[in-house]
Amino acid sequence: MKKLRWLTLTSFAMLAAMAFLATRTEAQPGQVKLIVPGVWFLEGDLANLGHSNNIIIEMKDYVIVVDANFPSGAKLAMETAQRISSKPVKYVFDTHHHGDHAYGNPIWTKAGATTLAYVGVAEEMKRFEPARWQATAKERPDVAELHLDAPEPPQQTFDKSPFILKDSTREVRFYFLGWAHTRGDGFVYLPKDKLLCTGDAVVNGPYNFTADANVANWPRVVRAAQALGAVHVLPGHGPAGGPEILEGQAKFMTELHKAVDTAINQKKKFEDVVPPGTTTVYGNVVPVKTSITLPGSVKNWAGAFLPAQVRDTWEEIAQKKPHGDLPH
Numbered sequence: 001m002k003k004l005r006w007l008t009l010t011s012f013a014m015l016a017a018m019a020f021l022a023t024r025t026e027a028q029p030g031q032v033k034l035i036v037p038g039v040w041f042l043e044g045d046l047a048n049l050g051h052s053n054n055i056i057i058e059m060k061d062y063v064i065v066v067d068a069n070f071p072s073g074a075k076l077a078m079e080t081a082q083r084i085s086s087k088p089v090k091y092v093f094d095t096h097h098h099g100d101h102a103y104g105n106p107i108w109t110k111a112g113a114t115t116l117a118y119v120g121v122a123e124e125m126k127r128f129e130p131a132r133w134q135a136t137a138k139e140r141p142d143v144a145e146l147h148l149d150a151p152e153p154p155q156q157t158f159d160k161s162p163f164i165l166k167d168s169t170r171e172v173r174f175y176f177l178g179w180a181h182t183r184g185d186g187f188v189y190l191p192k193d194k195l196l197c198t199g200d201a202v203v204n205g206p207y208n209f210t211a212d213a214n215v216a217n218w219p220r221v222v223r224a225a226q227a228l229g230a231v232h233v234l235p236g237h238g239p240a241g242g243p244e245i246l247e248g249q250a251k252f253m254t255e256l257h258k259a260v261d262t263a264i265n266q267k268k269k270f271e272d273v274v275p276p277g278t279t280t281v282y283g284n285v286v287p288v289k290t291s292i293t294l295p296g297s298v299k300n301w302a303g304a305f306l307p308a309q310v311r312d313t314w315e316e317i318a319q320k321k322p323h324g325d326l327p328h
C-alpha cells in the first residue's frame with residue numbers, strides 16, 4: 001500500500017513535470033507535437049542518435065514526410081506517422097543530401113513511398129558520394145545494416161521552384177531559394193497555415209554545419225524564406241518556433257561572416273583566430289576553440305561548432321569561393 005502510494009505520487013510528479021516541459025520551447029527530442037491541424041513536428045534526437053527533425057503533413061488521401069532522416073530515424077518517423085494517421089506515406093521530401101536527412105531513403109521506398117527532392121540534392125550526392133556513405137557505414141550500424149555501397153538518390157526531382165502538391169484539403173509548395181547550407185536546400189511551405197519547414201538552411205540552436213555551405217549567400221536565402229511570411233517555423237534541428245528563428249539564423253550568418261571578414265582585414269593570423277586542436281561534435285571532427293566572439297543577439301546559434309564555422313568562413317573569404325566549392 002505504502003509502495004503503491006509512493007508510485008502514485010511519483011507518477012503525479014512525473015506528469016506534472018511533463019506538463020511543465022510541454023509548455024516550454026526547449027528541446028524535446030523524440031516527442032511529437034501537433035503544430036496546426038494535420039501537421040506534426042517530431043524533434044529528432046541529435047545529441048544521442050544524430051537524427052534530424054521530421055515533419056508529418058496529412059493530405060486528403062495520403063501523408064507527406066519532410067526528411068528521410070538516418071535509417072533509424074526513418075523507422076521512428078514511420079512508426080509515428082502510422083500512429084497518428086491511417087493514411088499511407090506517399091512522399092518523403094529530402095531537404096538536402098546530408099545523411100541525417102537522406103540516408104533513410106531506402107527505408108521509405110521499401111515501404112512504398114516516393115522520395116522527392118530539388119534536383120540539387122541528387123547533384124550533391126553525385127559530388128560527395130559514395131565516400132561519405134561508406135565512411136558513415138563504419139560508424140553507424142543503421143547505415144551498415146542496409147548493405148548498400150551508396151546512398152539511394154531521391155526517386156523524383158524537380159528543377160522549377162516551387163513544385164506544388166495540391167488536393168482539396170491542402171496545398172504544399174516545395175521551394176529552392178538558393179545555396180545556403182548546401183546547393184540543394186529545399187524548403188516546404190504550407191500557404192494556408194503559414195507554416196515553413198526549412199531543413200538545415202535554418203536551425204534553432206548551435207547546429208549550423210558549414211562545410212558544404214555558401215556562407216556569404218546564406219543570409220540572402222533565409223531572407224527569401226522570410227518573405228514567404230511564415231508564422232510557424234519548423235527547423236532541421238532544434239525546437240519548433242516562429243519567425244524569430246528565421247531572423248536569428250539570418251543574423252547569425254551575417255554576424256559570422258562579418259566577424260571573420262573583419263579579422264582577415266585586420267591581418268590576423270588564422271592560427272591565432274582558430275588555434276590547432278580538434279574535438280568531436282555529433283560525429284564531426286572540428287576545431288576546439290576560436291577567439292572570434294559574436295553578439296549576444298545570436299548566442300542561441302553559437303556553440304561547439306563555432307570554431308569550425310569560423311574556419312569554413314575564413315577559407316571561403318580567403319579563397320574567394322563558396323566553402324562547398326573548396327576541396328573538403
Ligand SMILES: [Zn+2]
Pocket residue numbers: 096098101181200209
Ligand atoms: Zn545538413
